[in-house]
Amino acid sequence: MKANRAYELRVNRAGHGPAALNPDRVDSIEVLEIDSGELALFWDLAPHHTGRMARALRADLAQLEAPDFLAKWSRWQAE
Numbered sequence: 001m002k003a004n005r006a007y008e009l010r011v012n013r014a015g016h017g018p019a020a021l022n023p024d025r026v027d028s029i030e031v032l033e034i035d036s037g038e039l040a041l042f043w044d045l046a047p048h049h050t051g052r053m054a055r056a057l058r059a060d061l062a063q064l065e066a067p068d069f070l071a072k073w074s075r076w077q078a079e
Contacts, residue, residue, distance in 0.1 A: 003069035004061040007040060008032045011054045013047070029054060031073070041073055 010030040027050040031041035045053060060069055 001066050002062070003064050003066045006034060006066035007061060007069065008034050009054065009057055009061060011050060013050070029057065031057065040070065043076075 008031070010032060012028045012030070014025045014027055025047050026044050027047050029041075029043045029045060029050065030039055032038065033040050043053065057073065060072065064072065
């Protein structure tokens with residue numbers, strides 16, 4: 001099963017304005033299991049990294065199988 005059928009990506013921006021106006025802003029990215037609704041992966045990121053990482057996650061969600069996606073990205077999960 002493709003990863004985009006097993007997981008949902010949520011990007012939470014800490015503010016509505018430009019990140020440059022709030023240098024302490026921290027955005028978050030969550031990967032949730034669709035069946036259970038539980039959190040599978042989570043990252044807190046600086047705003048300038050959020051967009052790039054979200055694009056990479058979306059690309060892998062569309063291309064990889066669910067176990068391969070989780071194996072690849074779990075090593076980058078924040079602890």
